[in-house]
Amino acid sequence: MKTTVELSKVCCLCFGAKRALKNAIKAKDEHNNVVLYKQLLHNKETIKNLEGLGIVTKQNLFDLTSDDYVIIRAHGEPKSTYAYLNEHNIKYLDCTCPNVLSINKLVESKQKDGYKIIIIGKYGYKTGKIHPEVYGTSGWCVSPILIEDESEIHNIDLGFNKYFLVVQTTFSRSKALKIIEKIKDIMHKSNKLFDYKDTMCNAQAIIHQNSIELAKKVDKMIIVGGKNSSNTIELYNSVSNFAPTYFAEDIDDIKHLISTKKLLEGDCIGLSGGASTQIEQLKAIKSYILSKL
Ligand code: SF4
Numbered sequence: 001m002k003t004t005v006e007l008s009k010v011c012c013l014c015f016g017a018k019r020a021l022k023n024a025i026k027a028k029d030e031h032n033n034v035v036l037y038k039q040l041l042h043n044k045e046t047i048k049n050l051e052g053l054g055i056v057t058k059q060n061l062f063d064l065t066s067d068d069y070v071i072i073r074a075h076g077e078p079k080s081t082y083a084y085l086n087e088h089n090i091k092y093l094d095c096t097c098p099n100v101l102s103i104n105k106l107v108e109s110k111q112k113d114g115y116k117i118i119i120i121g122k123y124g125y126k127t128g129k130i131h132p133e134v135y136g137t138s139g140w141c142v143s144p145i146l147i148e149d150e151s152e153i154h155n156i157d158l159g160f161n162k163y164f165l166v167v168q169t170t171f172s173r174s175k176a177l178k179i180i181e182k183i184k185d186i187m188h189k190s191n192k193l194f195d196y197k198d199t200m201c202n203a204q205a206i207i208h209q210n211s212i213e214l215a216k217k218v219d220k221m222i223i224v225g226g227k228n229s230s231n232t233i234e235l236y237n238s239v240s241n242f243a244p245t246y247f248a249e250d251i252d253d254i255k256h257l258i259s260t261k262k263l264l265e266g267d268c269i270g271l272s273g274g275a276s277t278q279i280e281q282l283k284a285i286k287s288y289i290l291s292k293l
Pocket of ligand 1: 014015016017074075097098099100169170201202203204275
């Protein structure tokens with residue numbers, strides 16, 4: 001039987017990631033010393049391509065200088081980063097996704113209205129690694145309450161009168177909705193004013209739905225993206241429930257899947273990528289698989 005490889009109808013770079021990438025490349029044509037402040041997207045291939053264009057990445061705020069033209073990535077940054085750049089006359093282009101920007105402005109204004117902010121997101125309660133978007137949003141309010149897991153909700157400090165909750169845009173929707181219901185209940189029983197905004201991103205939900213549809217009709221799925229990309233890991237977890245699924249960061253991982261016979265001649269393979277994966281990478285992987293199997 002002939003091997004087939006089908007790409008998910010909707011996958012790869014979301015609107016916010018595409019916009020950040022396009023602006024970074026455009027900035028290179030118009031400015032000298034274009035510097036990415038932290039990894040633009042959690043994707044090795046994309047970063048390699050940007051480096052090939054001469055765009056360097058600096059991880060440390062204090063390494064940025066007034067000669068740099070700084071790109072702020074789609075995940076956003078705390079308010080203090082903007083203050084630092086302005087104070088030091090460092091020019092920058094803010095490529096924060098507009099969805100994330102509006103969450104940051106929202107928590108800032110809700111806090112001014114007297115609400116204690118709760119953020120559901122990956123703040124690293126087990127891994128110790130905070131997701132960049134949660135780090136950024138946390139920096140637009142004072143000491144927000146961070147919740148990543150249902151088990152943590154009983155530790156919420158109930159010493160405030162009113163609470164406002166937002167969710168990391170790429171957080172698992174099913175997990176977040178469960179946590180929100182439980183928090184609502186606690187707040188109600190404690191006579192607290194509680195309000196929230198569903199800030200989870202539809203771009204994610206659409207990629208998940210389409211990838212799951214594909215998983216249901218193929219033998220095996222491959223999810224392509226950075227192993228440090230939160231949204232790609234979430235995609236892998238959802239799709240794994242519907243077909244045997246493998247995670248690949250690059251062609252080397254595909255070579256490994258072939259050499260270890262995880263992928264076989266005659267397989268019907270589905271391919272999808274997270275919101276930080278470029279479609280070109282999926283197309284290259286498709287061609288590679290078809291040339292080998
Ligand atoms: S996943 Fe949604 S919120 Fe996050 S960068 Fe992409 S478009 Fe923006």
